[in-house]
Amino acid sequence: MNVLDKNLQVASDAEAPIASTRLRQGKLVSSVITLAHGGGGKAMRDLIDDVFINAFSNSSLNTLEDQARFQLSDLAQYGDRLAMTTDSYVIDPIFFPGGDIGKLAICGTVNDLAVGGAKPLYLTCAMIIEEGMQVSTLKQIVQSMADTAKAAGVLIVTGDTKVVERGSCDKIFINTAGIGVIKKDYQLGVHKAQAHDRILVNGYLGDHGAAILNARGDMHLSSPIESDCAPLHELIEVLLNAAPNTRFIRDATRGGIASVINEIADASKCGIEIQETATPIRNEVKGFCEILGLDPLYLANEGKLVAVVPAAETAAALAAMRAHPLGRDAADIGYVLEDGRAGRVQMQTSFGGKRIVDMLVGEQLPRIC
Amino acid sequence: MNVLDKNLQVASDAEAPIASTRLRQGKLVSSVITLAHGGGGKAMRDLIDDVFINAFSNSSLNTLEDQARFQLSDLAQYGDRLAMTTDSYVIDPIFFPGGDIGKLAICGTVNDLAVGGAKPLYLTCAMIIEEGMQVSTLKQIVQSMADTAKAAGVLIVTGDTKVVERGSCDKIFINTAGIGVIKKDYQLGVHKAQAHDRILVNGYLGDHGAAILNARGDMHLSSPIESDCAPLHELIEVLLNAAPNTRFIRDATRGGIASVINEIADASKCGIEIQETATPIRNEVKGFCEILGLDPLYLANEGKLVAVVPAAETAAALAAMRAHPLGRDAADIGYVLEDGRAGRVQMQTSFGGKRIVDMLVGEQLPRIC
Structure with missing residues (x-):
């Protein structure tokens, strides 16, 4: 009679902590989450009141x-x-x-x-x-x-x-x-990139991915890399005010900027070139990536965006972003090619050569967000 | 160097199935979900195209x-x-x-x-x-x-x-x-129950909870109880057309009708009495509850609602629900007391006595929905 055993066991699991809870002003108060807290009854109500409604x-x-x-x-x-x-x-x-x-x-x-x-x-x-x-x-x-x-x-x-x-x-x-x-004026779309548009980012890339990797493992490195996790709505407002013809913006989370830029190239049926030397990546993050064999272009960010901005508005966009705390290190990292192959992203490397930057195929770091 | 091991292991986990996938029209096709499918890259895109967009x-x-x-x-x-x-x-x-x-x-x-x-x-x-x-x-x-x-x-x-x-x-x-x-006309609220309002349900209670319990365990009972899982929007439209002054409707999921009726009594600061003999519960569900020591009033439903309807509109509400396939067995199970103690729900039992029906305190069945 497994179902009975299971049921009885569940009942005892659920009841033990309940029994040990205190009643405070008629509310059940427990220090540990029990199955009863998800049961739809009084324990759940009291948890919701105590934890969620208060906050x-x-x-x-x-x-x-x-x-x-x-x-x-x-x-x-x-x-x-x-x-x-x-x-x-x-x-x-x-x-x-x-x-x-x-x-x-x-x-x-x-x-x-x-x-x-x-x-x-x-x-x-x-x-x-x-x-x-x-x-x-x-x-x-x-x-x-x-x-x-x-x-x-x-x-x-x-x-x-x-x-x-x-x-x-x-x-x-x-x-x-x-x-x-x-807003009525905004008509952003991933398919709107045009030749000569510039590719902008608002700062150092890969911090979130590297910080999580560091926090997860036990490499005992003293590197102080922190996640860039931040709400970008204000920065985006500033950017759109300065560059109202911005074609497209996306936050570069899972898959990193490489995946975002590939999606742009794909949807806009254009080629895009980015410059390695112009792409802001902290030395600590580069070091991490070298040790672990990762590519920082694929590392997740949680406070970084990629914007496609018409060349004529790029200076204004960069200046506006750099005046905002979340865009201080904004950079122009590349552009939409006039004669690029549709969907292809390439990188001018710091050694002077070019390499293809493909979409992330597998998985660099599971559970990064 | 645990982080490296972890990372390498993850990489091999993720890559093995990728390597064994076939390429079909340029898409990665795999028969098993891998971590790569959540990575934000090509494997995820292709899964989304193949599974979600298609459907x-x-x-x-x-x-x-x-x-x-x-x-x-x-x-x-x-x-x-x-x-x-x-x-x-x-x-x-x-x-x-x-x-x-x-x-x-x-x-x-x-x-x-x-x-x-x-x-x-x-x-x-x-x-x-x-x-x-x-x-x-x-x-x-x-x-x-x-x-x-x-x-x-x-x-x-x-x-x-x-x-x-x-x-x-x-x-x-x-x-x-x-x-x-x-709709502009609808002003439903859990605090709106008034004395003499009737408490209606649209059919047999507890089927979902009993069906899940049966499906989860191995009691090997031949009982054909099925979950009542159904979308109720049409039935609710029918009900509101027939009884436009309906005070409140809620689906009786986790915690069962007992919890919903307690919430109504609590928010509306009234007492409510329900009649055991009027409450539709299948014999199979009653049997289940007797064997397992459960109370069917607390069993979860996924296609049952509790409605508080003014007495004058009750007949119309019941007739309208009974004409809809999801309300065939609709019943009037009780009413708001004129002189009830605020927040108290009581049941007139089939033996003629009265008992308090409290809110569910613990947990009858975890992961019921």
Whole structure:
């Protein structure tokens, strides 16, 4: 009678911590996440009140219904089109130099909205938590989400909490979906790159990938590389104001800038050349990549964007980005070829030769975001 | 040098299946999900093209950008308010009598939108997949999502794919977030129940919970209980047309109808009484609950709603629901007391006594949805 055993075992797992919880002002308080916290009953309600509502508190957060609601007329003040995106975050480790999974889950989705020219407005937050996680750890992650959302000017408006048995997920996975509104003027698209357009980035590449690699392993290097995890909506606003004919922007996350630039070349049916010497990569990151046989062009970023800007607006775009804290090291790293082969990306190397920069085929680092 | 070992091992894990994949029309084709499929590069692109785009194909599915876009003016034709919701699905097993995790992931989010009076329109789809899953299994789940979305009249417009190492998640977790638009006339709220309002349900309760329990264990019972997993948007439209002053609707998922009715009593500061004899529960489900010591009022449903309807509109509401295939067995199971203690739910039992029906405190069945 396995089902009974399983059931009884689950019941005892779930009840033991409940029994040891204290009642504080009529709320169940436990220091460890149990399966009961995902059960849809009182334990879950109390966890939501205690952890999520406290941290995310805002007037749009609907605590009683399973949905958040907005007046369409309020949204229309920002523009004419709604943008919608989603990402799940499964990063390992969940805390790393420069951030944690909570900060990442806000930045990643804010950036996916902002790169389309949207003002990010509202986010959902759905958590899958492994039984046994310390409530204090969860609180730390949730507080980080709240702080990052505040800094990014977005509201977390609804959510979901699931708890799975020990061993059925690795600590915590977070999904955020987001909506924003795109200004009428903005018509960005990955297929819009034209000959002579310049390829810009807003700073040093590969920091996130290298920081996670460093945090995950035990190389005991004293390198202080931190993840670049940051919300880019303000920088993008600044960039689009300075260069209103910008063709396309994308944050260079999994797959690195190599994958983004390949997607541009592919969708715009053009060739692109980038200059190795112009591409900003920290010496520490280069060193990491040399030791591990990785290519920094494929390393993930969480606060770096690739922008395709018409040549005539490049100087203004660079100046505007460099005046913003998240664009201080912005660089012009290449351009769209006039006679390039459609879909091909090449790099002028520091030795003077040229090499093909293909899309990432396999996987450099799993669970990088 | 653990980090190197780890990295090399990951590389070989990821490369082995890639090496054994075939190239079909320039696409990497593999029969097993590898970490490379979550890497953001070519393997992921090809998986997305092969599995997701094929199944979800629709004009709003933005395959080139990380966001879907809609004209706000198009949304405004349906009503005045946008509704937004999210849920992650971690059900075990992923295939069960009456459905699978894909069908559930569509129905659950469609229902969370519809219960607020919203017309469900657009869904996101974010998957966390365990390395080693058969691509054919994934395709089956994705096809089920596509079929259910089509039946529910919603479009899947953007998504995300993550792959985690073997043992870091249990097969597959799916998050869907959704948006819909609420008609100007509808003002549903959990705090709106009033004395004498009736509590209606649309059919037999607890089927989903019992079906999952049966599918998970090995009791070898021949009971043909199937999950009630279904999209309820049409039934809700029918109900709201017949009973336009309906106070509140919610789907009774985790925590069962007991938790929903407690939330109503709590938010509306009223007492509610339900009648055991009027509450539709199949004999098979009752039998299950007796054997396992479970209370069917707490069993999860995935195609059942609780509606609070003014007494004057109850007959019309019941007739309208019973004329719809998903409401054939709709029942009036109780009412809001005039002099009940705020927040208390009681049941008139079949033996003639009364008992308190509290909110679920612990967990009856983990990973039920």
